[in-house]
Amino acid sequence: MEIRVQSEPFDAGDALTRFSQGHKDVGAIVSFSGLVRVDGGLRYMEIEHYPGMTAKAITALAEQAVARWDLRDLLVIHRYGRLEPGAQIMMVATAAAHRAAAFEAADFLMDYLKSRAPFWKKEVGADGAAWVAAKDEDEAALDRW
Amino acid sequence: MEIRVQSEPFDAGDALTRFSQGHKDVGAIVSFSGLVRVDGGLRYMEIEHYPGMTAKAITALAEQAVARWDLRDLLVIHRYGRLEPGAQIMMVATAAAHRAAAFEAADFLMDYLKSRAPFWKKEVGADGAAWVAAKDEDEAALDRW
Amino acid sequence: MTIDILYFAWLRERIGIPRERVDTDAATVADLVDELTAREDRYAVAFGDLGAIRVAVDQELTEFDAALDGAREVAFFPPMTGG
Amino acid sequence: MTIDILYFAWLRERIGIPRERVDTDAATVADLVDELTAREDRYAVAFGDLGAIRVAVDQELTEFDAALDGAREVAFFPPMTGG
Numbered sequence: 001m002e003i004r005v006q007s008e009p010f011d012a013g014d015a016l017t018r019f020s021q022g023h024k025d026v027g028a029i030v031s032f033s034g035l036v037r038v039d040g041g042l043r044y045m046e047i048e049h050y051p052g053m054t055a056k057a058i059t060a061l062a063e064q065a066v067a068r069w070d071l072r073d074l075l076v077i078h079r080y081g082r083l084e085p086g087a088q089i090m091m092v093a094t095a096a097a098h099r100a101a102a103f104e105a106a107d108f109l110m111d112y113l114k115s116r117a118p119f120w121k122k123e124v125g126a127d128g129a130a131w132v133a134a135k136d137e138d139e140a141a142l143d144r145w
Numbered sequence: 146m147e148i149r150v151q152s153e154p155f156d157a158g159d160a161l162t163r164f165s166q167g168h169k170d171v172g173a174i175v176s177f178s179g180l181v182r183v184d185g186g187l188r189y190m191e192i193e194h195y196p197g198m199t200a201k202a203i204t205a206l207a208e209q210a211v212a213r214w215d216l217r218d219l220l221v222i223h224r225y226g227r228l229e230p231g232a233q234i235m236m237v238a239t240a241a242a243h244r245a246a247a248f249e250a251a252d253f254l255m256d257y258l259k260s261r262a263p264f265w266k267k268e269v270g271a272d273g274a275a276w277v278a279a280k281d282e283d284e285a286a287l288d289r290w
Numbered sequence: 291m292t293i294d295i296l297y298f299a300w301l302r303e304r305i306g307i308p309r310e311r312v313d314t315d316a317a318t319v320a321d322l323v324d325e326l327t328a329r330e331d332r333y334a335v336a337f338g339d340l341g342a343i344r345v346a347v348d349q350e351l352t353e354f355d356a357a358l359d360g361a362r363e364v365a366f367f368p369p370m371t372g373g
Numbered sequence: 374m375t376i377d378i379l380y381f382a383w384l385r386e387r388i389g390i391p392r393e394r395v396d397t398d399a400a401t402v403a404d405l406v407d408e409l410t411a412r413e414d415r416y417a418v419a420f421g422d423l424g425a426i427r428v429a430v431d432q433e434l435t436e437f438d439a440a441l442d443g444a445r446e447v448a449f450f451p452p453m454t455g456g
Contacts, residue, residue: 013162016176020157020233024183030251031161031176032244034456038169048382049455050448053432078455088165090456099177099255099373100286106175107248110456116434118448119455120382131383134452141245179373193299194372195365198349223372235373244456255373261351263365264372265299276300279369 001062001074005054007081012091019075019093026072028099030106033091036083041125047089049080050118061112065094068108069101076109078119111141146207146219150199152226157236164220164238171217173244175251178236181228186270192234194225195263206257210239213253214246221254223264256286291315293322293358297336298367301343304336319345320354322364337366344369374398376405376441380419381450384426387419402428403437405447420449427452 004010012033020029036045058076065074071094078090092109096102113119121132149155157178165174181190203221210219216239223235237254241247258264266277296309316322323340326333337343340354346365347356358364379392399405410417420426423437429448430439441447 011162012165012174013158013160015158016161016178017156017158020178020180023180023231027180027182029157029176029178029180031174032248033161033165033174034244035165035168035171035174037172037242048385050379050381050429050432050450052446053429053448056432057434086168097182099179103177103248103252103255110244110248114456115453117455118381118429118450118453120451121454122382131451132454134454139452193302195296195298195346195349195367197363198346198365201349202351259373260370262372263298263346263367263370265368266371267299276368277371279371284369 001066002076003055003058003062004077005049005058006077006079009079010077010088010091012088015075015077015091016093019073019095023072023095025097026095027097028102029093029095030099030102031091031093032106032110034089036085036087036089038085041127042085043124043126044085045083045089046122046124046129047080047083048120048122053118054078057117058113061109061116064112065105065109069096069105070098071096071101071105074105074109076113078113078117080119108145111138111145114138115142146211147221148200148203148207149222150194150203151222151224154224155222155233155236157233160220160222160236161238164218164240168217168240170242171240172242173247174238174240175244175247176236176238177251177255179234181230181232181234183230186272187230188269188271189230190228190234191267191269191274192225192228193265193267198263199223202262203258206254206261209257210250210254214239214241214250215243216241216246216250219250219254221258223258223262225264253290256283256290259283260287291358293361294363295322295326296363296365298365300368301336301366305332314358316358318354318358319347319352319356319364322358323354342368374441376444377446378405378409379446379448381448383451384419384449388415397441399441401437401441402430402435402439402447405441406437425451
């Protein structure tokens, strides 16, 4: 299990290659990567986080996933700071013997990282800056689990 | 949309890196990769397919996914021939504005590739060779959609 | 009419050939299976449990009661195990 | 007792500081919020809608009725938008 909270850019493909290597009883790997959308109005995104709490909160979520699904391994990378359009914001990867566990655990982790890990996104555009509002649907998504 | 049916090995991470580049309104990318499990008894896996039908069948599944979810792009790679333990068998990647569409479309594609694309797996071990039997649960998984 | 018949996986192994061309007047896939199983034991054995066999006509999955009218290629195989 | 209070995102911007240390006898988070809002307008404005604010005590998410007994760090922030 690896959890990285960092300001440095990363490449989800490179991370997936490393994550995929050297496993034994793994038939299925699922990855999710979140990107800053490229849209005309956005100059960059700024992500604030709560340093003392972030890694702890993500670790607690990861431990829930490991307790609930039969996973062989798990990776979470989440950036903070300034991110340019097209940049990778974060990724999750799960490795399991069977595909259902890998899919469900990745989906679960994403839902909880959205609403329960202490990150706040601000979009800076030509017309000024605005904090991204939490969506009701993101809160509602937690009820699936 | 890219569909590749090939005997050559590939790296899911490299494929994900290429797939992730150059998109515009994409916030979410999900990938699934299937691997030959490393277990003592297995020497290698042999995958047979139906050359005239394979790409056509996968394309039809991909078109169903594109019709049903708001996807920006989609990738399917599936190998045939001899595969060593630990090798990547196949991968699916989906790109969408929102994570739910990317997750669901990848999950859907996997369920249908398992049971509706003309591939047959044979496991060759120390004790001989055996065709992998289709699982009832894989057929049942199609009812989710 | 002339039809190419293809066999995959254990069906191919049991019948012993990957494909053959047949002249047939079979109206449906089921009729064609009857003709084949009447031929030789290895066909009868291979087609013993139709519930374990899938069929594609002209590279589209279909059912055993499908008409063969104009068909050029019929493939028989076990349930698929891709992914 | 002495508590470090942290503010994030728009709460930090409205209050104008990322953190401060306070001496307080507040029994619960809600009591602490009452003390803060009584202080200055910018606090009253920032804490105007508690439904839009989340709280963590010692880096664990909790509710406004949580006790502060022994707490060393209280953080206030809007709903999280990670992922």
